[in-house]
Amino acid sequence: MRITDIIKELDLKVISGNSSITNEVTGGYVSDLLSDVIGNAREGNIWITVQTHQNVVAVASLKDLAAVIIVKGLQPDSDTIEKSNIENIPVLSTETDTFNIAGRLYELLNKK
Amino acid sequence: MQIRHKIAGGDFTRAGNVASAVKKVLQQINIDHKQSKRIVIALYEGEVNVVAHAYSGVVDIDIDSEKIKITIADKGPGISDIEKAMQEGYSTATPQVREMGFGAGMGLSNMKRNSDFMNITSIPGEGTTVELINFIKPDAN
Ligand SMILES: Nc1ncnc2c1ncn2[C@@H]1O[C@H](COP(=O)(O)OP(=O)(O)OP(=O)(O)O)[C@@H](O)[C@H]1O
Ligand SMILES: [Mg+2]
Numbered sequence: 001m002r003i004t005d006i007i008k009e010l011d012l013k014v015i016s017g018n019s020s021i022t023n024e025v026t027g028g029y030v031s032d033l034l035s036d037v038i039g040n041a042r043e044g045n046i047w048i049t050v051q052t053h054q055n056v057v058a059v060a061s062l063k064d065l066a067a068v069i070i071v072k073g074l075q076p077d078s079d080t081i082e083k084s085n086i087e088n089i090p091v092l093s094t095e096t097d098t099f100n101i102a103g104r105l106y107e108l109l110n111k112k
Numbered sequence: 113m114q115i116r117h118k119i120a121g122g123d124f125t126r127a128g129n130v131a132s133a134v135k136k137v138l139q140q141i142n143i144d145h146k147q148s149k150r151i152v153i154a155l156y157e158g159e160v161n162v163v164a165h166a167y168s169g170v171v172d173i174d175i176d177s178e179k180i181k182i183t184i185a186d187k188g189p190g191i192s193d194i195e196k197a198m199q200e201g202y203s204t205a206t207p208q209v210r211e212m213g214f215g216a217g218m219g220l221s222n223m224k225r226n227s228d229f230m231n232i233t234s235i236p237g238e239g240t241t242v243e244l245i246n247f248i249k250p251d252a253n
Contacts, residue, residue: 054125
Protein backbone atom coordinates (compact mmCIF):
# COMPACT_ATOMS: atom_id res chain seq x y z
CA MET A 1 0.00 0.00 0.00
CA ARG A 2 1.20 3.50 -0.79
CA ILE A 3 1.50 6.36 1.71
CA THR A 4 -1.07 8.33 -0.30
CA ASP A 5 -3.67 5.56 0.23
CA ILE A 6 -2.96 5.55 3.97
CA ILE A 7 -3.27 9.33 4.14
CA LYS A 8 -6.70 9.08 2.51
CA GLU A 9 -7.96 6.12 4.54
CA LEU A 10 -6.78 7.41 7.92
CA ASP A 11 -7.58 11.04 7.15
CA LEU A 12 -4.03 12.25 7.88
CA LYS A 13 -2.76 15.76 7.32
CA VAL A 14 0.42 16.11 5.24
CA ILE A 15 2.67 18.60 6.99
CA SER A 16 5.84 18.29 4.91
CA GLY A 17 8.07 16.00 2.89
CA ASN A 18 5.39 15.74 0.15
CA SER A 19 7.85 14.63 -2.51
CA SER A 20 7.90 11.04 -1.24
CA ILE A 21 4.24 10.41 -0.44
CA THR A 22 3.75 7.97 -3.29
CA ASN A 23 6.27 5.56 -1.74
CA GLU A 24 5.28 2.04 -0.75
CA VAL A 25 4.75 1.12 2.93
CA THR A 26 6.00 -2.19 4.36
CA GLY A 27 4.45 -1.96 7.83
CA GLY A 28 4.31 0.19 10.93
CA TYR A 29 6.35 0.81 14.06
CA VAL A 30 5.24 2.51 17.27
CA SER A 31 7.77 4.03 19.68
CA ASP A 32 8.75 7.28 21.32
CA LEU A 33 12.31 6.08 21.99
CA LEU A 34 14.65 6.95 19.14
CA SER A 35 17.22 4.22 19.74
CA ASP A 36 14.44 1.66 19.86
CA VAL A 37 13.34 2.80 16.39
CA ILE A 38 16.94 2.63 15.18
CA GLY A 39 17.26 -0.90 16.53
CA ASN A 40 13.91 -2.31 15.51
CA ALA A 41 12.00 -0.40 12.82
CA ARG A 42 12.28 -1.76 9.28
CA GLU A 43 12.87 -0.10 5.97
CA GLY A 44 9.61 1.24 4.54
CA ASN A 45 7.76 1.33 7.88
CA ILE A 46 5.49 4.17 8.94
CA TRP A 47 6.60 5.38 12.37
CA ILE A 48 3.98 6.60 14.85
CA THR A 49 5.28 8.90 17.63
CA VAL A 50 4.66 11.87 19.94
CA GLN A 51 8.16 13.24 19.32
CA THR A 52 8.30 16.46 17.26
CA HIS A 53 11.96 17.50 17.14
CA GLN A 54 14.32 17.25 14.16
CA ASN A 55 15.97 14.02 15.31
CA VAL A 56 12.76 12.23 14.33
CA VAL A 57 13.48 13.03 10.69
CA ALA A 58 17.16 12.17 11.14
CA VAL A 59 16.24 8.71 12.46
CA ALA A 60 13.55 8.15 9.82
CA SER A 61 16.03 9.03 7.10
CA LEU A 62 18.83 6.83 8.52
CA LYS A 63 16.45 3.87 8.66
CA ASP A 64 14.84 4.56 5.25
CA LEU A 65 11.38 4.73 6.85
CA ALA A 66 8.41 5.55 4.62
CA ALA A 67 6.91 8.33 6.76
CA VAL A 68 6.32 9.63 10.29
CA ILE A 69 2.89 10.13 11.86
CA ILE A 70 2.84 12.62 14.73
CA VAL A 71 -0.15 11.99 17.00
CA LYS A 72 -2.58 14.04 19.10
CA GLY A 73 -2.39 17.08 16.82
CA LEU A 74 1.14 17.88 18.06
CA GLN A 75 3.02 20.36 15.86
CA PRO A 76 6.48 19.42 14.59
CA ASP A 77 9.23 21.99 15.24
CA SER A 78 10.08 24.27 12.31
CA ASP A 79 13.49 22.62 11.81
CA THR A 80 11.75 19.23 11.71
CA ILE A 81 9.63 20.47 8.79
CA GLU A 82 12.63 21.98 7.06
CA LYS A 83 14.70 18.81 7.43
CA SER A 84 11.86 16.55 6.25
CA ASN A 85 11.65 18.52 2.99
CA ILE A 86 15.40 18.15 2.48
CA GLU A 87 15.52 14.46 3.44
CA ASN A 88 12.25 13.62 1.62
CA ILE A 89 10.58 12.11 4.68
CA PRO A 90 6.81 12.75 4.75
CA VAL A 91 5.69 14.11 8.13
CA LEU A 92 2.01 13.37 8.67
CA SER A 93 -0.28 14.40 11.47
CA THR A 94 -3.42 13.11 13.14
CA GLU A 95 -5.62 14.52 15.89
CA THR A 96 -6.14 11.05 17.35
CA ASP A 97 -3.83 9.23 19.80
CA THR A 98 -1.24 6.50 19.25
CA PHE A 99 -3.50 3.59 20.28
CA ASN A 100 -6.26 4.49 17.88
CA ILE A 101 -4.14 5.43 14.87
CA ALA A 102 -1.92 2.34 15.28
CA GLY A 103 -5.03 0.14 15.48
CA ARG A 104 -6.47 1.65 12.32
CA LEU A 105 -3.16 1.41 10.47
CA TYR A 106 -2.77 -2.22 11.51
CA GLU A 107 -6.25 -3.04 10.27
CA LEU A 108 -5.66 -1.24 6.98
CA LEU A 109 -2.30 -2.92 6.27
CA ASN A 110 -3.58 -6.39 7.17
CA LYS A 111 -6.88 -6.22 5.34
CA LYS A 112 -7.19 -8.72 2.48
CA MET B 113 39.94 10.11 2.09
CA GLN B 114 39.89 11.82 5.46
CA ILE B 115 37.16 14.02 6.90
CA ARG B 116 36.90 15.72 10.26
CA HIS B 117 33.80 17.10 11.98
CA LYS B 118 33.15 18.69 15.36
CA ILE B 119 30.26 17.98 17.72
CA ALA B 120 28.94 20.39 20.34
CA GLY B 121 27.75 18.78 23.56
CA GLY B 122 24.18 19.57 24.62
CA ASP B 123 23.05 20.89 21.22
CA PHE B 124 20.21 18.59 20.16
CA THR B 125 19.14 20.93 17.36
CA ARG B 126 22.29 19.90 15.49
CA ALA B 127 22.57 16.29 16.65
CA GLY B 128 22.76 14.05 13.61
CA ASN B 129 24.31 16.66 11.31
CA VAL B 130 27.66 14.87 11.18
CA ALA B 131 25.96 11.54 10.40
CA SER B 132 23.91 13.03 7.58
CA ALA B 133 26.96 14.81 6.10
CA VAL B 134 28.92 11.55 6.13
CA LYS B 135 25.95 9.69 4.62
CA LYS B 136 26.02 12.07 1.64
CA VAL B 137 29.75 11.58 1.11
CA LEU B 138 29.42 7.78 1.20
CA GLN B 139 26.57 7.98 -1.32
CA GLN B 140 28.66 10.16 -3.62
CA ILE B 141 31.60 7.76 -3.64
CA ASN B 142 29.27 4.79 -4.19
CA ILE B 143 30.05 2.77 -1.09
CA ASP B 144 27.90 -0.38 -0.78
CA HIS B 145 24.51 0.85 0.51
CA LYS B 146 24.16 -1.74 3.25
CA GLN B 147 27.59 -1.09 4.77
CA SER B 148 27.31 2.68 4.54
CA LYS B 149 23.83 2.59 6.09
CA ARG B 150 25.17 0.53 9.01
CA ILE B 151 28.15 2.77 9.68
CA VAL B 152 26.06 5.94 9.43
CA ILE B 153 23.58 4.52 11.96
CA ALA B 154 26.45 3.67 14.32
CA LEU B 155 27.93 7.14 13.80
CA TYR B 156 24.55 8.75 14.54
CA GLU B 157 24.27 6.93 17.87
CA GLY B 158 27.85 7.88 18.74
CA GLU B 159 27.22 11.49 17.77
CA VAL B 160 24.06 11.65 19.91
CA ASN B 161 26.00 10.16 22.84
CA VAL B 162 28.48 13.04 22.65
CA VAL B 163 25.59 15.53 22.53
CA ALA B 164 23.73 13.81 25.39
CA HIS B 165 26.57 12.78 27.69
CA ALA B 166 29.73 14.79 26.87
CA TYR B 167 30.86 18.40 26.41
CA SER B 168 32.42 18.38 22.94
CA GLY B 169 33.73 15.91 20.42
CA VAL B 170 35.69 15.41 17.24
CA VAL B 171 34.81 12.84 14.58
CA ASP B 172 37.46 11.53 12.20
CA ILE B 173 36.35 9.56 9.17
CA ASP B 174 38.96 7.63 7.29
CA ILE B 175 37.95 5.83 4.11
CA ASP B 176 40.19 3.59 2.04
CA SER B 177 39.54 0.82 -0.47
CA GLU B 178 38.95 -1.78 2.27
CA LYS B 179 37.18 -0.04 5.11
CA ILE B 180 35.46 2.94 6.62
CA LYS B 181 36.97 3.84 9.98
CA ILE B 182 35.29 6.33 12.29
CA THR B 183 36.78 7.66 15.50
CA ILE B 184 34.62 9.71 17.85
CA ALA B 185 36.68 11.31 20.59
CA ASP B 186 35.03 13.47 23.23
CA LYS B 187 35.85 15.58 26.22
CA GLY B 188 33.38 14.62 28.90
CA PRO B 189 32.69 12.66 32.05
CA GLY B 190 33.94 9.41 30.51
CA ILE B 191 32.50 5.97 31.21
CA SER B 192 33.76 4.23 34.36
CA ASP B 193 32.17 0.84 33.66
CA ILE B 194 32.08 0.22 29.91
CA GLU B 195 30.61 -3.28 30.23
CA LYS B 196 27.68 -1.92 32.21
CA ALA B 197 27.19 0.95 29.75
CA MET B 198 26.99 -1.61 26.92
CA GLN B 199 24.04 -3.38 28.57
CA GLU B 200 20.72 -2.63 26.89
CA GLY B 201 18.54 -0.49 29.12
CA TYR B 202 21.36 1.06 31.14
CA SER B 203 21.28 4.83 30.84
CA THR B 204 22.34 7.87 32.84
CA ALA B 205 20.43 10.27 30.55
CA THR B 206 18.82 13.23 32.33
CA PRO B 207 15.03 13.60 32.52
CA GLN B 208 15.13 16.38 29.89
CA VAL B 209 17.07 14.17 27.50
CA ARG B 210 14.67 11.27 28.12
CA GLU B 211 11.70 13.48 27.37
CA MET B 212 13.06 13.89 23.84
CA GLY B 213 13.06 10.13 23.40
CA PHE B 214 16.72 9.50 24.13
CA GLY B 215 17.92 7.40 27.06
CA ALA B 216 16.55 3.98 26.15
CA GLY B 217 20.04 2.66 26.84
CA MET B 218 20.18 1.10 23.39
CA GLY B 219 22.61 3.37 21.56
CA LEU B 220 25.81 1.48 22.28
CA SER B 221 24.28 -1.88 21.37
CA ASN B 222 22.95 -0.38 18.14
CA MET B 223 26.51 0.79 17.42
CA LYS B 224 27.88 -2.67 18.11
CA ARG B 225 25.30 -4.30 15.85
CA ASN B 226 25.91 -1.88 13.01
CA SER B 227 29.68 -2.09 12.94
CA ASP B 228 32.14 -4.86 12.07
CA PHE B 229 34.52 -3.70 14.79
CA MET B 230 33.94 -1.43 17.77
CA ASN B 231 36.31 -0.41 20.52
CA ILE B 232 35.65 1.97 23.42
CA THR B 233 38.34 3.51 25.57
CA SER B 234 37.54 5.98 28.29
CA ILE B 235 39.21 7.93 31.07
CA PRO B 236 36.67 8.95 33.71
CA GLY B 237 36.72 12.70 34.17
CA GLU B 238 38.46 13.24 30.83
CA GLY B 239 36.54 11.68 28.00
CA THR B 240 35.66 8.77 25.76
CA THR B 241 36.91 7.53 22.40
CA VAL B 242 34.86 5.16 20.26
CA GLU B 243 36.38 3.50 17.22
CA LEU B 244 34.13 1.96 14.58
CA ILE B 245 35.20 0.02 11.49
CA ASN B 246 33.07 -1.35 8.68
CA PHE B 247 34.74 -3.31 5.93
CA ILE B 248 33.81 -2.62 2.34
CA LYS B 249 33.20 -5.82 0.48
CA PRO B 250 35.30 -6.00 -2.68
CA ASP B 251 32.39 -7.46 -4.66
CA ALA B 252 30.07 -4.56 -3.73
CA ASN B 253 28.98 -1.96 -6.31
N1 LIG C 1 30.35 9.57 25.04
C1 LIG C 1 29.94 9.24 26.27
N2 LIG C 1 30.39 9.91 27.37
C2 LIG C 1 29.98 9.57 28.61
N3 LIG C 1 29.10 8.58 28.88
C3 LIG C 1 28.62 7.88 27.83
C4 LIG C 1 29.01 8.17 26.49
N4 LIG C 1 28.37 7.30 25.68
C5 LIG C 1 27.63 6.51 26.48
N5 LIG C 1 27.77 6.84 27.77
C6 LIG C 1 27.17 6.19 28.95
O1 LIG C 1 26.68 4.91 28.56
C7 LIG C 1 25.26 4.85 28.78
C8 LIG C 1 24.62 3.98 27.72
O2 LIG C 1 24.76 4.58 26.43
P1 LIG C 1 23.70 4.21 25.28
O3 LIG C 1 24.03 5.02 24.08
O4 LIG C 1 23.65 2.75 25.13
O5 LIG C 1 22.31 4.68 25.91
P2 LIG C 1 21.76 6.16 26.15
O6 LIG C 1 22.58 7.13 25.39
O7 LIG C 1 21.67 6.40 27.61
O8 LIG C 1 20.31 6.05 25.54
P3 LIG C 1 19.92 5.86 23.98
O9 LIG C 1 21.20 5.75 23.22
O10 LIG C 1 19.11 4.64 23.91
O11 LIG C 1 19.15 7.10 23.61
C9 LIG C 1 24.83 6.31 28.80
O12 LIG C 1 23.60 6.51 29.48
C10 LIG C 1 26.00 6.97 29.50
O13 LIG C 1 25.95 6.74 30.90
MG1 LIG D 1 22.98 6.79 23.35
